[in-house]
Amino acid sequence: MAGKLKKGSLVRVNREKLDNSVEAKSSDIRFPPYLFESDGEVVDTRGEYALVKFYVPTPNIWFRLDQLEVTG
Numbered sequence: 001m002a003g004k005l006k007k008g009s010l011v012r013v014n015r016e017k018l019d020n021s022v023e024a025k026s027s028d029i030r031f032p033p034y035l036f037e038s039d040g041e042v043v044d045t046r047g048e049y050a051l052v053k054f055y056v057p058t059p060n061i062w063f064r065l066d067q068l069e070v071t072g
Contacts, residue, residue: 010039010072
């Protein structure tokens with residue numbers, strides 16, 4: 001997966017992998033629908049994480065690479 005993801009890649013969050021993650025268990029699990037229903041753009045990658053920008057008025061979010069699916 002890491003080889004496919006690069007700056008500018010369009011991605012969508014995989015609900016199953018996010019729901020069962022350490023990140024989900026340590027915070028509010030009521031995720032907004034746009035995470036799963038719309039594409040986001042990778043703006044940076046560091047190690048096993050990618051910073052994703054969604055086209056809604058919210059801050060960018062870091063996700064583990066395995067929680068993302070390339071859509072375009």
